[in-house]
Amino acid sequence: MVVFEKPHGLTDVPLHYCPGCTHGIIHRLVAEAMDELGIEGRTVGVASVGCSVMSYDYFNCDMVQAAHGRAPAVATGLKRALPDNIVFTYQGDGDLAAIGTAETVHSAARGENITIIFVNNAIYGMTGGQMAPTSLPGQVTQTSPYGRDVKTAGYPVRVCELLSSLDGPAYLERVSVDSPKAVKNAKRAILKAFRNQVEGKGFSLVEVLSTCPTNWGMTPVEALEWCRENMVPYYPLGVYKDKYADEEAAK
Amino acid sequence: MSEKVLMKGNEAIAEAAIRSGCRFYLGYPITPQTEVAAYMAKRMPKIGGTFLQAESELSAINMVYGVASAGKRCMTSSSSPGISLKCEGLSYLAACDLPSVIVNVQRGGPGLGGIQPSQSDYFQATKGSGHGDFRMIVLAPSSVQEMADLTSLAFDLADKHRMPAMILADGTIGQMMEPVELAEDMHATQYEKPWACTGTKLERGHNIINSLILKPEILERLNIERYEKYKIVESEEVRYEEYMMDDAEICIVAFGIASRVAKSAIMEARKQGVKVGLIRPITLWPFPAEPIRAAADKVKAFISVELSMGQLIYDVRLASECKKPVHLCSRVGGMITSPDYVLKKILEVNEMGGAV
Numbered sequence: 352m353v354v355f356e357k358p359h360g361l362t363d364v365p366l367h368y369c370p371g372c373t374h375g376i377i378h379r380l381v382a383e384a385m386d387e388l389g390i391e392g393r394t395v396g397v398a399s400v401g402c403s404v405m406s407y408d409y410f411n412c413d414m415v416q417a418a419h420g421r422a423p424a425v426a427t428g429l430k431r432a433l434p435d436n437i438v439f440t441y442q443g444d445g446d447l448a449a450i451g452t453a454e455t456v457h458s459a460a461r462g463e464n465i466t467i468i469f470v471n472n473a474i475y476g477m478t479g480g481q482m483a484p485t486s487l488p489g490q491v492t493q494t495s496p497y498g499r500d501v502k503t504a505g506y507p508v509r510v511c512e513l514l515s516s517l518d519g520p521a522y523l524e525r526v527s528v529d530s531p532k533a534v535k536n537a538k539r540a541i542l543k544a545f546r547n548q549v550e551g552k553g554f555s556l557v558e559v560l561s562t563c564p565t566n567w568g569m570t571p572v573e574a575l576e577w578c579r580e581n582m583v584p585y586y587p588l589g590v591y592k593d594k595y596a597d598e599e600a601a602k
Numbered sequence: 603m604s605e606k607v608l609m610k611g612n613e614a615i616a617e618a619a620i621r622s623g624c625r626f627y628l629g630y631p632i633t634p635q636t637e638v639a640a641y642m643a644k645r646m647p648k649i650g651g652t653f654l655q656a657e658s659e660l661s662a663i664n665m666v667y668g669v670a671s672a673g674k675r676c677m678t679s680s681s682s683p684g685i686s687l688k689c690e691g692l693s694y695l696a697a698c699d700l701p702s703v704i705v706n707v708q709r710g711g712p713g714l715g716g717i718q719p720s721q722s723d724y725f726q727a728t729k730g731s732g733h734g735d736f737r738m739i740v741l742a743p744s745s746v747q748e749m750a751d752l753t754s755l756a757f758d759l760a761d762k763h764r765m766p767a768m769i770l771a772d773g774t775i776g777q778m779m780e781p782v783e784l785a786e787d788m789h790a791t792q793y794e795k796p797w798a799c800t801g802t803k804l805e806r807g808h809n810i811i812n813s814l815i816l817k818p819e820i821l822e823r824l825n826i827e828r829y830e831k832y833k834i835v836e837s838e839e840v841r842y843e844e845y846m847m848d849d850a851e852i853c854i855v856a857f858g859i860a861s862r863v864a865k866s867a868i869m870e871a872r873k874q875g876v877k878v879g880l881i882r883p884i885t886l887w888p889f890p891a892e893p894i895r896a897a898a899d900k901v902k903a904f905i906s907v908e909l910s911m912g913q914l915i916y917d918v919r920l921a922s923e924c925k926k927p928v929h930l931c932s933r934v935g936g937m938i939t940s941p942d943y944v945l946k947k948i949l950e951v952n953e954m955g956g957a958v
Contacts, residue, residue: 392802393801397668414811424667
């Protein structure tokens with residue numbers, strides 16, 4: 352009996368991510384969702400700009416790389432052209448919540464039938480650890496060396512809360528991957544976000560609180576603890592919108 | 603079967619796109635091209651196509667990138683300030699070799715400029731429509747009929763050479779009405795697109811559309827290969843019109859609306875005994891350098907007639923290898939050269955002979 356194996360949705364390419372980075376876990380969860388729903392052959396993924404840019408090499412489905420912040424617009428074009436396919440984006444916080452804010456908000460407002468996996472690690476990882484739209488107040492980064500001062504640098508953006516005011520989205524949930532239990536819960540949410548699209552339910556976004564040990568200057572274990580102790584209180588986990596919750600509960 | 607109808611230039615673009623198999627239009631409102639969007643909004647839902655008004659030009663061009671990645675014919679249109687916003691996407695479309703059609707109904711600039719016709723995006727369209735080394739096919743219609751015909755051609759050339767193609771029109775041709783003959787089906791050629799991202803069906807390896815190439819030796823090779831393709835385009839796709847060039851002693855070079863004004867001025871100049879002709883580039887890239895080079899051996903001077911501060915003139919000088927003087931005759935900011943204005947310049951250049 353096979354107890355554990357690599358999902359078919361992932362290629363056999365070694366990941367480039369730093370030790371302790373949680374992108375690997377989240378990639379796996381996305382691949383498992385494709386496997387379990389049997390959709391890999393009709394899925395087109397959109398890679399964004401940031402640490403996960405090279406996810407086009409890691410996912411076994413067809414992949415399109417988008418300009419910085421534009422993944423939801425590219426996904427919109429793909430989904431409109433291929434309504435029977437499954438289209439997802441995989442984006443970080445800089446990509447989705449700073450340079451791509453307009454694309455995020457308006458693809459959500461249109462209720463595009465796409466799935467967005469939003470990886471929030473509160474920092475720009477690829478460029479070496481600059482302040483992100485989701486960096487916490489007081490967080491030290493390369494471009495907030497004295498800690499994020501909200502008087503000059505403003506406040507972090509809570510994406511799920513922001514989007515929950517819109518009528519367009521079908522499903523918004525924030526999860527974490529800081530413990531095995533949290534990973535299991537994240538798996539459920541990501542699977543649901545893909546299943547929603549298969550069922551034509553519309554815009555689904557899962558925000559995954561993630562870690563960046565390298566740019567946070569921590570060990571992988573310390574980073575998981577920092578996420579739990581600092582990020583989770585600022586970014587409460589849970590469902591922010593689920594249009595079809597009642598309908599599903601009735602089943 | 604074809605029919606003759608009276609149409610605005612912008613509408614002719616939209617109808618021709620539909621008849622060329624385009625079922626996806628993604629745009630954002632801006633004067634003086636809004637009729638393209640309005641026409642598409644009306645027609646697309648009736649024929650099972652997609653009209654989508656994006657939240658910005660940036661988003662619209664990236665939706666085009668998405669549709670093109672799926673291997674479907676698609677178009678966006680805008681006017682000068684909006685095209686500046688699309689330039690990021692144009693660079694990505696070129697880098698990923700994605701066929702797509704972009705329409706620029708030019709208005710006066712820079713900045714927000716005005717809403718009257720202009721040709722001041724010539725440099726942008728032919729030389730600098732985004733970062734990096736790349737080209738777009740650029741077609742310059744001078745009538746409502748050509749708005750339709752060149753739109754159809756743009757789709758074919760984009761597919762044939764796997765690159766973005768631009769219709770560089772202006773507010774005059776976009777807004778004016780003329781009779782136009784439209785073929786029922788302008789979708790001349792179907793192209794196989796095995797590179798498109800439509801799902802692997804678990805039957806092949808995954809397709810990847812991407813422009814991130816971190817290894818410099820590979821990025822260099824890809825750039826060189828793309829320029830090999832551009833050489834083919836340059837050798838196969840140059841289009842231009844020669845008008846009264848057989849005995850011409852002065853050669854006007856002009857495209858789009860400026861070329862029509864130039865033709866009126868040429869008629870008048872000829873009545874006064876001045877032998878002047880016109881070379882009208884229809885493709886701005888690839889540029890018709892050869893006929894201009896050949897003309898340089900025969901004429902005593904060139905006049906570049908354009909609605910910009912002197913952009914086309916650089917290509918005329920390069921093509922003519924500076925063998926003969928090249929004069930500029932232009933109006934800008936939404937002002938248009940009148941036939942009299944061009945005639946005055948012709949007579950002035952005629953007086954000067956071959957002098958600079």
